Amino acid sequence: MKHDLLFRKVQSLVILLILVVIAYAAMIITQFDIIQTVTSIPKAIIWSVTNFYPNANSLAKIPDIWSKLQETLLISIAAASVASIFAFVFALFGSRVTEINRVLALISRFIANIFRNIDVSIWALVLLFSFGQSSLTGYFALFVASFGFLTRAFMETIDEVGADSVEALRATGASYIAIVFQAVLPMSVPQLISWVLFMIETNVRSATLVGILTGSGIGFIFDLYYKGMDYNSASLVVLSIVLSILITEWISNYVRRAML
Amino acid sequence: MIKTTEPALTGSGSVPFTAKRIKIKLLTRSALAIRITLLMLALLTIIGFLTFNYEGVNFIKGVLATLSNFKVIFLQPSFDHVTFLGAIGELLITLSLGILTTLLGAIIALFLSLFAARNLSNRMTSNIVKELVAIIRAVPTVLWVLIFAVSAGLGSVAAVIGMSFHSISYLTKAYSESFEEMDKGTIEALEGCGASWWQIVWQAVIPSSMTSMISWTFIRFEVNFGIAVAMGAAAGAGGIGYDMFMDSSYYYNLHEMGAIAYFILIVAMILEYGSVKIKDKIRA
Numbered sequence: 001m002k003h004d005l006l007f008r009k010v011q012s013l014v015i016l017l018i019l020v021v022i023a024y025a026a027m028i029i030t031q032f033d034i035i036q037t038v039t040s041i042p043k044a045i046i047w048s049v050t051n052f053y054p055n056a057n058s059l060a061k062i063p064d065i066w067s068k069l070q071e072t073l074l075i076s077i078a079a080a081s082v083a084s085i086f087a088f089v090f091a092l093f094g095s096r097v098t099e100i101n102r103v104l105a106l107i108s109r110f111i112a113n114i115f116r117n118i119d120v121s122i123w124a125l126v127l128l129f130s131f132g133q134s135s136l137t138g139y140f141a142l143f144v145a146s147f148g149f150l151t152r153a154f155m156e157t158i159d160e161v162g163a164d165s166v167e168a169l170r171a172t173g174a175s176y177i178a179i180v181f182q183a184v185l186p187m188s189v190p191q192l193i194s195w196v197l198f199m200i201e202t203n204v205r206s207a208t209l210v211g212i213l214t215g216s217g218i219g220f221i222f223d224l225y226y227k228g229m230d231y232n233s234a235s236l237v238v239l240s241i242v243l244s245i246l247i248t249e250w251i252s253n254y255v256r257r258a259m260l
Numbered sequence: 261m262i263k264t265t266e267p268a269l270t271g272s273g274s275v276p277f278t279a280k281r282i283k284i285k286l287l288t289r290s291a292l293a294i295r296i297t298l299l300m301l302a303l304l305t306i307i308g309f310l311t312f313n314y315e316g317v318n319f320i321k322g323v324l325a326t327l328s329n330f331k332v333i334f335l336q337p338s339f340d341h342v343t344f345l346g347a348i349g350e351l352l353i354t355l356s357l358g359i360l361t362t363l364l365g366a367i368i369a370l371f372l373s374l375f376a377a378r379n380l381s382n383r384m385t386s387n388i389v390k391e392l393v394a395i396i397r398a399v400p401t402v403l404w405v406l407i408f409a410v411s412a413g414l415g416s417v418a419a420v421i422g423m424s425f426h427s428i429s430y431l432t433k434a435y436s437e438s439f440e441e442m443d444k445g446t447i448e449a450l451e452g453c454g455a456s457w458w459q460i461v462w463q464a465v466i467p468s469s470m471t472s473m474i475s476w477t478f479i480r481f482e483v484n485f486g487i488a489v490a491m492g493a494a495a496g497a498g499g500i501g502y503d504m505f506m507d508s509s510y511y512y513n514l515h516e517m518g519a520i521a522y523f524i525l526i527v528a529m530i531l532e533y534g535s536v537k538i539k540d541k542i543r544a
Contacts, residue, residue: 023359027356029356074304075312121493125509128508136317140326205400209400259297260290
């Protein structure tokens with residue numbers, strides 16, 4: 001018993017030591033300076049209190065910000081909604097419960113895997129080549145990222161929900177279409193919508209990043225004020241983003257509760 | 261639940277023919293919510309497409325161009341401005357940013373989550389911490405980084421601090437939820453023995469939720485890698501994301517973007533595999 005306790009103490013000490021070494025190596029690689037970190041936090045607080053607040057001047061920019069915000073919200077919703085349709089088809093092919101044939105299942109899983117593991121920022125940079133600085137670039141970047149994530153999420157939902165009922169219906173000789181539309185879809189719809197709502201929330205969050213990279217939507221207008229050192233207006237943009245994210249979250253939680 | 265008037269049996273015992281279809285679907289509150297949600301989503305999507313700022317971009321042309329770009333990226337990757345070893349070095353920087361962010365986030369979240377867990381703190385403190393954490397999460401990571409960059413300058417310090425906010429918020433929620441799963445009896449028994457709050461936390465609560473905490477932390481690390489790539493591109497945090505950004509915005513070099521995309525993809529897949537394995541191990 002005592003030996004066991006000692007062993008566990010040594011083990012956790014070793015793990016701690018390894019973590020410290022990794023952290024130290026990471027600090028050297030990134031030239032991360034602890035002292036600078038500690039001193040920069042109060043500096044940042046002082047700076048934001050003295051500079052980062054909306055003033056009367058920036059209030060005049062509310063119409064501009066509002067139109068960009070509206071555009072961004074619509075892009076986020078449209079991307080998640082359209083992606084969910086594609087994702088559902090791919091999830092049907094990819095799910096173990098509803099797969100039509102093995103090769104198709106593997107292909108659709110592979111595609112979803114690639115699309116999910118490439119970050120939305122990379123998609124934005126790639127799409128910039130063909131769509132330029134327009135809303136479409138932002139839309140497609142969010143669409144592709146949503147598609148990858150939703151396919152995976154839908155696949156897991158169908159796997160969880162469908163197994164028994166699909167088997168039962170198959171035994172009665174129901175056709176594939178009937179199985180999908182009479183059993184799989186009705187049973188998993190609340191879960192699926194819940195995922196779509198989650199995706200919209202995520203999209204609204206990443207829209208800022210995508211906007212900065214592709215020069216569209218709310219991210220673009222933030223970047224414009226930020227680079228122009230108009231911090232009062234930039235803070236107003238941040239405020240509007242925070243409010244819209246909190247409201248989106250609130251709505252989707254409300255809908256989720258009503259649905260489930 | 262389903263209230264229907266049963267048809268009276270006739271003499272022969274067979275059910276008489278009813279012209280009305282039997283209602284099998286009921287419009288419950290949940291079904292109504294689903295329909296309204298779907299309708300709203302469809303409506304907003306259509307409005308979105310009608311009001312998008314297309315700026316003369318041809319939709320079909322763009323899609324075709326994207327497909328041919330994909331072909332170049334995935335089938336003809338090559339290095340140009342960065343060497344193979346250089347790319348690995350940049351990848352290490354990005355990974356290091358992810359590690360530092362995760363560790364910093366985990367340490368701070370550990371303390372915050374003790375106050376956020378219902379069974380370890382009081383109701384008011386718990387609610388305050390949880391609300392605070394939700395508001396922190398509402399500011400996108402890139403904005404945290406850029407806000408810190410004004411006073412700390414662009415670089416790893418601003419990137420790590422800015423990225424840590426979301427990690428703190430996420431891990432606080434995850435940790436406190438695993439603390440709340442802890443058996444109430446254990447805490448009461450220890451309190452009865454006269455153990456102090458810190459003793460209960462260090463000797464009982466944390467050891468028993470250790471496995472789920474490790475798994476959440478690793479999942480967060482996986483997320484942070486993706487964020488570190490993005491911050492390299494959007495907020496000058498350095499690392500492989502920055503090379504990607506340069507290729508996209510200055511060199512217009514699709515071939516090198518492809519090579520870098522493969523690098524990122526491979527690391528992301530390894531990390532995902534790891535977190536799936538850890539999740540399975542803990543569930544079992």
